[in-house]
Amino acid sequence: MDVPNFPDVTKSAVPFFVLAMLLEILSIRYLEKKGKYETRDTFASLSMGVGSIVAGILFAFVKVNFFFWLYQYRVYTFGFSPFIILLCFCLDDMRYYWAHRFGHEYRWFWASHINHHSSQHYNLSTALRQTWTGTFTGLFVLQAPLIVLGFHPYLVFFVGGLNLLYQFWIHTEAIDKLPWWFEAIFNTPSHHRVHHASNPRYLDSNYAGTLIVWDKLFGTFVPETKKDLPRYGIVKNLATFHPIKIALHEYVGIGKDLLQSGLSWKQRFYYLFATPGYSHDASRKNSSQLKRDYLDLHPEEADQPGFLGKV
Amino acid sequence: MSNLYLLITIGMGAGLIGVLIHQFGGSQEARLESIEAARQRFLLDFAGETIHQVWLSRDAKVAFLKLASSAKIGLVCSLGAMYYTRMVAKQDIKSIQRLVDGFYLDLYEVFFPKIHYFAQVDTQEYQDLLHYLQDYKEIY
Numbered sequence: 236m237d238v239p240n241f242p243d244v245t246k247s248a249v250p251f252f253v254l255a256m257l258l259e260i261l262s263i264r265y266l267e268k269k270g271k272y273e274t275r276d277t278f279a280s281l282s283m284g285v286g287s288i289v290a291g292i293l294f295a296f297v298k299v300n301f302f303f304w305l306y307q308y309r310v311y312t313f314g315f316s317p318f319i320i321l322l323c324f325c326l327d328d329m330r331y332y333w334a335h336r337f338g339h340e341y342r343w344f345w346a347s348h349i350n351h352h353s354s355q356h357y358n359l360s361t362a363l364r365q366t367w368t369g370t371f372t373g374l375f376v377l378q379a380p381l382i383v384l385g386f387h388p389y390l391v392f393f394v395g396g397l398n399l400l401y402q403f404w405i406h407t408e409a410i411d412k413l414p415w416w417f418e419a420i421f422n423t424p425s426h427h428r429v430h431h432a433s434n435p436r437y438l439d440s441n442y443a444g445t446l447i448v449w450d451k452l453f454g455t456f457v458p459e460t461k462k463d464l465p466r467y468g469i470v471k472n473l474a475t476f477h478p479i480k481i482a483l484h485e486y487v488g489i490g491k492d493l494l495q496s497g498l499s500w501k502q503r504f505y506y507l508f509a510t511p512g513y514s515h516d517a518s519r520k521n522s523s524q525l526k527r528d529y530l531d532l533h534p535e536e537a538d539q540p541g542f543l544g545k546v
Numbered sequence: 547m548s549n550l551y552l553l554i555t556i557g558m559g560a561g562l563i564g565v566l567i568h569q570f571g572g573s574q575e576a577r578l579e580s581i582e583a584a585r586q587r588f589l590l591d592f593a594g595e596t597i598h599q600v601w602l603s604r605d606a607k608v609a610f611l612k613l614a615s616s617a618k619i620g621l622v623c624s625l626g627a628m629y630y631t632r633m634v635a636k637q638d639i640k641s642i643q644r645l646v647d648g649f650y651l652d653l654y655e656v657f658f659p660k661i662h663y664f665a666q667v668d669t670q671e672y673q674d675l676l677h678y679l680q681d682y683k684e685i686y
Contacts, residue, residue: 249555249559250559256559260563264570272570273572273626273628274567277567468628472629472631473625473657474657475657476625484657487656491656532594
């Protein structure tokens with residue numbers, strides 16, 4: 236079977252990323268589109284993007300070797316027809332949904348993903364604020380079922396790259412809402428603004444990569460509402476623009492938590508793998524607790540999206 | 547695309563983006579315009595808190611807030627064009643160091659920068675703040 240020469244999507248798209256950011260900056264300035272760029276924040280995001288590409292190149296061998304080893308044990312051999320590529324893309328998009336959801340719900344994975352949410356701005360440069368430690372977390376094993384099913388590793392890498400490329404343009408405030416049919420099926424700037432917001436209403440929602448249908452299917456979809464405009468960033472915003480500190484701060488935090496004296500092994504395990512916001516002495520709050528706190532102040536919101544089942 | 551072409555694109559692109567953002571005012575630093583602004587910014591993140599008093603630094607980049615729940619101090623600091631907030635407990639404070647124009651606050655938090663609170667040190671207001679902070683950490 237001939238394997239097509241799939242391009243490195245992320246690398247090839249770099250000129251497009253640059254051009255799109257320039258256009259967004261100019262449209263904010265001259266067309267009065269919504270959005271804001273800040274010099275140091277943007278350089279932090281760009282540095283994170285470059286670091287992510289470098290880390291990807293350095294550690295690619297881990298994934299490549301693992302997937303090719305696994306591919307020997309596939310149950311079927313899919314080809315590379317347009318239908319198979321589309322099928323692989325859709326299945327990988329569902330894989331992305333769960334990987335992304337785990338990235339928010341378990342601190343070990345959150346430590347890697349948190350940097351993407353660390354900017355208080357929301358513009359195209361935020362899309363490039365990517366992890367340096369993705370391979371290290373081991374979450375790539377969620378792609379293994381696709382390999383075992385019989386999709387070629389290079390095809391899986393290719394559709395994964397396309398998925399990330401799709402997500403670039405949705406990191407903007409310059410586009411409001413798109414036609415209803417598009418908003419119903421695809422992830423859009425509006426849906427993804429919700430995902431990047433730290434308002435209690437929007438926490439832990441809209442994990443989709445390309446198709447928003449996964450959030451609707453698995454109960455995590457929350458629409459953007461004008462009465463509660465997204466405030467971007469994380470619950471405890473960072474006090475730095477330093478890319479290395481942004482990339483590693485949560486790991487250092489985990490280390491400090493684990494080294495506290497007097498903890499049981501169960502408590503140490505929870506500091507590593509429980510939901511972000513866990514603390515053995517209840518001194519911190521996770522997203523469910525923050526939502527309940529909000530409902531204490533706004534009980535009329537109890538039946539609204541983002542708060543269902545939180546009372 | 548060759549790696550050289552990629553590097554040139556990134557370098558030139560980042561430079562052009564940086565220049566444009568700076569020219570369009572993207573390097574301006576945020577300031578808390580008033581005590582009320584500090585109060586409102588804090589309440590955005592900690593909506594349920596009751597604030598009794600606010601102290602704003604002379605450069606309007608830092609505010610301390612006295613909260614109804616006396617176990618913690620409220621903090622609002624500017625970072626670039628935005629702000630970050632904290633609820634600080636006794637055990638979170640590493641040191642408070644007196645200076646001729648105010649004091650430094652240092653926390654145990656990972657990668658937290660020392661905060662410089664600028665003040666008119668001979669005012670009663672500033673003495674009240676020091677007195678309040680002294681309940682949480684010895685000032686040296």
